[in-house]
Amino acid sequence: MPPAVPDAPDVLAPARLGPLTLRNRIVKAATFEGATPDGLVTDRLIDYHRAPAAGGVGMTTVAYLAVAPEGRTERRQIWMRPEAVPGLRRLTDAVHAEGAAVSAQIGHAGPVANAASNRLPALAPTRRFSPLGMRTTRAATASDVERIVRAHGEAARLALDAGFDAVEVHMGHNYFTSAFLSPRLNRRKDRYGGSLANRASVARAAARAVRDAVGDRLAVTAKLNMDDGVRGGTRIDDSLRLARWLQDDGTVDALELTAGSSLLNPMYLFRGDAPVRDFAATFPQPVRSVVRALGGRFLIDYPYEEAYLLDSARRFRAELDLPLILLGGIADLATARRAMAEGFDFVAMGRALLREPDLVDRYRAGTSTTSLCVHCNRCVPTIYSGTRCVLVTPEPPPRG
Template sequence: MIRDAFQPAALGPLRLRNRIIKAATFEGRTPDAFVTDELIAFHRAVAEGGAGLTTVAYCAVAPEGRTDRHQIWMRPEAVLGLRRLTDAVHEAGGAVSAQLGHAGPVANAASNRAHALAPSRQLSPLSLRVTRAATPGDIRRIITAHARAARLAVESGFDAVELHFGHNYFVSAFLSPALNKRTDEYGGTLAHRARLARQIADAVRAEVHDEIAVLAKFNMDDGVRGGFGLDESRTVAGWLAEDGNLDALELTVGSSLRNPMYLFRGDVPLREFADQFPPLQRWGIRLGGRKFLRTYPFHEAYLLEQALKFRAEIDMPLILLGGIASRASVDTAMANGFDFVAMARALLYDPQLVNRMREESEAVSPCTHCNRCMPTIYRGTHCVLTSP
C-alpha cells in the first residue's frame, strides 16, 4: 500500500503529523552561538506551515567542530534558548530535531581559533590551512561529545537528533578513501573507515535509548574522484541498519570541502558568493570559483535514482532529499517506498508550502533554484525572491 505523506507517521518513538521534514540548512541566525528570537521565528514559521518535523542546523558537538564560530555548539549554557525554540515549534503543532555533528576538515579554523580536525593531515581548500590529523584521544572525545550533545538535546525538548554523517564533515571524511589515509583501526578497509560512524550512532543510542528519535544524514556519494561512492555507501548503510541504532537515514550527496553543488543542483550564484568576502578573496572566488562550484542541472527529485538503489537493499526507514518541490514529487517518493521526504529551498521560498500541498494535489513550489539563498547564510538564510 502506498503511504499517504499527509497522514500521521511513526519515526522511531516519535509520532509525526505527516511525513514531511524540513531539512537542515544553516539558518545564519546565531551570531553569538546561541539561539535568537530570529532563529525561533524561522522554525516556528516552518511548523506553522505544516511540516511534520523541522531540523535545527547546525548544532556542533564541540567548539572546534563548527564551520564558523557563530554556530551553536551544544553546552549547558545553550539549553535555555534551545528550550524556548522547541517550545515554540511544539506550540505551532510541529516536532523539532537538532542536527548534531562535527565539521572536521570543513571547520573554519581561523574563525573558531582552533585547528580543524581531519582523518589525516591535509591542506583545506576552504581555509587554505593545514588540518590536524585527529588523534585516538580526539576521536574518543568526539564520540563522547555526540552522546553528551544528544543528552542536552533531550533536556532542551527536542523530539529527535540528526547525526551529520555527510558532506565530508568529520564522520564523512573518515568514510572517504580520498580524505582518510590512516593506517590504524579508523583507516584503510571500509570496515575501519566506517567504525567511527557506527561508534557514534551506538554511543548516542546508548545515551538516549528511546527517549527521542535518532536519524542520520548520510552520504550516498561524495561526488569526488576517489571518494566515498555508491558501492561503499550501500554497504555501510546496510551495517548501520543491522546495528539497529538509527530510526532512519536521510540520503544526501556532495562534499562541502570539494564539490558542494553536487547536492545543490541548479544555478551557481558565483558573484553573490564572492560579494560576501573581502576584496582579495572576492577576486580569487570570481577567478577560480567555477572549479569548486560546478554546475549540475536541476530537476525534481534529482537524487531519486541513486536513492532507489538504497531502497532496494536497505531494510530501514529512508528519507528522500533533493528537489522535492511539488506535491507530485512527494507522491513519487511515497510510491517508490520512501518513508519520508525532506525539503529545504522550497520551504525557504514558502514556509506554507506543506499546508498548500496537503490541500492542493497540483501544488508546486515557485522556487526557481537560482541558489541565491546560499550566500545569504552569512546574514540570515532567506529566499532573495521573497525577502531581498
C-alpha cells in the same frame, strides 16, 4: 523505474518515526540558518523554525549544532553545551506550539571547519590543506576520535534536555565521520583507516553513542552521504555497506540520504545555478575578486531536476529495511507522492520551504501543488547574513 508500492502511504497523513508520530511525512531539512551571531539561540532562529512549523511540516530540523567548539564550520554556530540549552528549549517550545516536531542535527565538521574563524585547528582523518580556512588541517589522534564520539552522546543528552523530539547525526558532506569514510580523505594506517570496516567505525561509534545516550526517548536519524561526488571519494557501494551496518546495529530509526562534499564539491548536493557572484560578494577584497575569478572551478553548475537523488536512493530502498528519507529536489507534491509510491517513508525539503514556509499547508488546502522555488541557489550564500530566499527577503532581517 521499480514497481510502485501497493497502497503507498499518503504523504500528508500522520506517520511513525521511531518513538514519534509526525503529523505528516514532510520534514524541513537541515539548512544552516545563519541566525546565531553569538553562537546561541536568537529570536530570528526561533522565527526561522516557527515559520515552516506553522506552515504545516511534520518536523523541522535545527542545523547545525556542533558537538565540540572546533567542530563548528565557523565560530557563529551553536555548539552543544549547557549554556545553549535554555535558548534551545525556547525554540523547541515554539515549534511544538505550532503542532510540529523538531530535530537537532548534531555532528562535527572535521575538515569542513573554518579553523581561522574558530581559532581552533580543523581536525581531519589525515593532514591536508583546507581552502575553507586557508590552513592545513590537523590529523585527529585516536584520543580526538574517542573524545568526539563521546561528545556526540553528550550532545544528544543535551538535545533531550532541550525538548527535541529527534536527533539527526551528520554523516554527510565530508564532515568528520564522512571524511573518515572517504578513501580520498582518509589515508590513515591505524584502526580508523585502511579497510572499509575501519573507516566506517567512527560513524558507527558516533551513532552508538547517541543511541546509548537517549535510548528510545528520542528518534535517532542519520544524514548519510550516498556519494561524495568527487574522484576517489566515497561511492554508493561503500555507503550502502555502512547503511547496512547501521541497520544491523539498531542505532538509527531512519536514514536521510544525501550527497556531495562541502569541502570539495558542494553544488553536487544542491543542483541548479551556481551563484559564484553572490558567494564572492560575501567576502572582502581581495578574496572577493579571487572567488569571482576562480569560484567556478569549485562551485560547479549541475542541472536541476526534480528528485535528482532518487536514482541513487533506489539502491538503498531496494536493499534496506530501515525507513528512508528522500532528499534532493523535492519541491512538488507529485514528487513527494512519487517517493511514497517507490517505498520511501519521508521526504525532506529545503529550498522550497525557504521560498514558501507554508507550502505544506498549501498542499493540504489544494491551493498549490508546485513550489515557487526557481533553484537559483542564491539562498546558499545568505548563510553568512541570515539564511533566506533573496526573492522574498532581499535584505537580512534585524538580528534578534
